[in-house]
Amino acid sequence: MYTQALNSSDGDDRGVEDVARASQFQARIDADERIEPNDWMPAAYRKTLTRQISQHAHSEIVGMLPEGNWITRAPSLRRKAALLAKVQDECGHGLYLYAAAETLGTSREELVDGMLSGKAKYSSIFNYPTLTWADIGTIGWLVDGAAIMNQIPLCRCSYGPYARAMIRVCKEESFHQRQGFEIMVTLCRGTAEQKAMAQNALDRWWWPVLMMFGPPDQVSQHSDTSTKWKIKRFSNDELRQKFIDATVPQAEFLGLTIPDPGMKQNENGNWVHSPIDWDEFKQVLAGNGPCNRDRLAARRKAHEEGAWVREAAMAYAEKRKSRQLAQAAE
């Protein structure tokens, strides 16, 4: 799950190597052709995509943590199995996306190191805590819902491996979204305490979820290049609007109140939200969200504590190889 909040291409390094090749490349994009790993591409296109796909992969991997927090406490065996399978899916998405990013020439190890060192970003939504079981429902319903809004257009992204990865990822995400909504339905039809738990989760997640779509169009820069390259097909505000319009009736169905008393429907039928606190977004991106430190610490701990296991696997593979060589030489 990921949205375009972090995506921006470098306006500066568009120093295109070869004008003729560049115009050919753009012609292919304009003709809706897919760019494949061995095709020529501008360095900035490669760089933008490497960053976007790897941020997406990091988001999947870090995104395992807030939901993983509830696997051992899931309230029924059916919910436990579904949640474990869901978090496993996210890991699969991460692996799949790292593989897509590797086709652009950077190894998974380098990309992961960038995340562990805090240099590379992941979706800011995962820096919020999961306090109750209702958070698991809300993440499925809203966070996966927002991710789908963003990822469906990415299925038509100009870069082939990314587009194909998105097709598979979207199928699983929409299943997760339905699962999350179903948890919310159960809570809202449950006891007063359960319903209050659901409302509280919506209150905490609503605004951070809206921030997932990124800064408003008038202040977000560089998106023109991504649009020209058909990496990005809708603006942040367009996607955010689509998401809100889809979500309002769902909240009504659940009998929950969206925590925005000033939200009004305009003459086109769109729900217009109140101003978003972009300072909060900036703070979370800067590392000051409620869980930034915990998330990175958990990933680093897994990485460091797993080092001896990975080393053992390498050492064993080496030994085996040299034994086979020795045998063959006999």
Add this chain to the structure above:
Amino acid sequence: MATANIEVSETPLVLYALRRADDALILGHRLSEWCGHAPAMEEDMALANMGLDLLGQARELYSYAAKVEGRGNDEDKFAYLRDVRQYRNLLLVEQPNGDFARTMVRQFFYAAFADLYWRAMMASSDPTFAAIAAKSEKESAYHVRHSSEWIVRLGDGTEESHRRAQNAIDDLWAYTGEMFAVDDGERSLIEAGIAIDPAALKPRWLKTITGIVNEATLALPKSDWMQQGGRSGSHSEHLGHLLSELQSLQRTFPGATW
């Protein structure tokens, strides 16, 4: 009060199903604790996979126990509303994950047994058990392959991985004897052709274990002292903590539907 522990009529057949279900649930739960924290993403996938297999086995076995018992219990009541003394799993499966070597040794000892066990149980005169066994055998065959490959890599990998794997074997060995023990109730099921005698599997289990341990340049402990108690509810201190986490929502919000 809805928070109270359920009462279970532990007829030999119900008890038999609960013991196997508890093994699968508790080991599956332990594996699920790794999710998001494994040494490599591939292992996150594999451990979750095996956890899901075991969880699936537990659910089928609990449901069958509920049906046989016929007192209105169900899979969730068995899992969430029994306390530590009512749990009937092997001591082996409740042992904490520890490092990756310990998790793999625990998995290997159990899976190498479960694979033989379920394969033999496919011949059970009880068609439900035979069907559960057929599915579980396929799954445990993968669990054996996965864990035995890791035992070899760790044992024959680096000095550190060798030391960790050997420590895990030394510490967990005493929990393996319980897998082959049978009480009078279970004996009656074996005589009726419903269950199989696990003691008969021991030579083959030992052969698998010895083969892999030797290949891994590791050694089995000399001690043959074996801990017992899980099957009758005398557990290690670890299980209570696992259950307090597993059962927390059901205990906090009694009677709610999730």
